[in-house]
Amino acid sequence: MTPKTGERHTQLELCIPYVFGRLNPGNRKQFEAHLATGCELCKRELSELYEATALLPLLIRQEAPPPGLRQRILSRISSRKPEQARVERTPASREGRESVVTPATRPPRSWYQYAAAALGILIIVALVIFVNDLVGTTRNQERTIAQLKGDLQQQNELASILKAPKVEIVSLSGIEPGSSVYGKILWDSSSRKAMLQINEVPVTPEGKEYQLWMLKEQKYFSIGEFQTDSTKASLLKVIDLPGEVNQRIEGFVLTLEPKGGSPQPTGSIYLRGAR
């Protein structure tokens, strides 16, 4: 709103601090709202002030910008479209602050923004792969650690069996003519822990598993089932012996039974050993 002739226009006093960017946010907003009303007096004042202050840089000794800057600018704008002529530029928008904060006036995206976005996506994909790989590695390491813990526990159990004051041992041998399978079993009656060790044991057939039996008073007592695979030619296993273990153990046999085990030996005997 342009004041009438002779009327004091207080907003004019705000023009200088406005041009110098020294109005506080509240006053600035208020002043810009006033400018938006179309006050010709203030617009003219601002225009003159901007022209006047633009003289100051002319007093600085001129200096050519670095070579290459011109080309960099032209490269930067090469993928952008300039804004078409539209509304009258207000003094408030002269410094272009709106262009920084208003999405509607945001300049079009340039090639390097798309490149940055593509790079960002690539980085994210790489990170996902890396994290997956890391998770996989971590899982593998966890498996290895669990296996090592198991091995260590077994070693400790073996050591405790071997350290026991009274350890008994029975050699196991194949009963088939020419069989190369052999092994041994050690046990500690006080802890009822036994160590089974077998060499050259064949790979367990599909649907079958090996079952170890303890022979006591002419009766077989199952003391565990296990399988072997092609990765191991020998087997070392710690077994808990059932019930009362005493001098009545007469021997051990290893048979091949249906998967899940049998209450009594039904399959062929692979190994046998007697006290």
Added chain:
Amino acid sequence: VQRNILLQRQQSDREDGELVKKIQRGDQRALASLYDRYAGVLYPFSLRVTGAREAAEDVVQDVFVHVWGKAGSYAPQSGSVYAWMTAVCRMKSLDKVRSTSQKKQGQEMKGVPHQSSQEGEQKSAQPETIIAMKGFTEAARNSLRSLSKLELRLLELSYYEGQSQSDLARMLRIPLGTIKGKMRRGIQKLRQVLAEEAV
């Protein structure tokens, strides 16, 4: 001579206006022409504000990218293209300083000797990077001699460093009223340069 300067300036403003119209149509050569005219002023101007060559380069880039993007909003009746670019350059330079804290008050510029306008006026070798402004620049320099040292210093501190009047009063130990009066008179003298030109 004064009339020649006026005609030269009017011609320059018209040419700038035509360049902006071409930029609106996507003419990159027009932007290159505008660069050739004003980069030689805007770069040292930003260098004066930021105190760092790299920052000044960034600012000048941003100014011309801004002009390219906002050419459609330019209205000749609001002022000259040069004044518009200068205002954008000042705002972006001060933003740069605020964001990077590259410059402290009273600190010498990195690799650039601190130069007041009056010193610059005496030393100026003035490469002819802005031929269109040459006559006007000389007239402005001559006319600005009417500014006292204090008036010029206050304008510079406020314009280049974004110092408020109360900051200036504290820093220079001068009453706030005196600061306001001196700055107002300094600005009036600047405007006088333009008024005399237009006579």
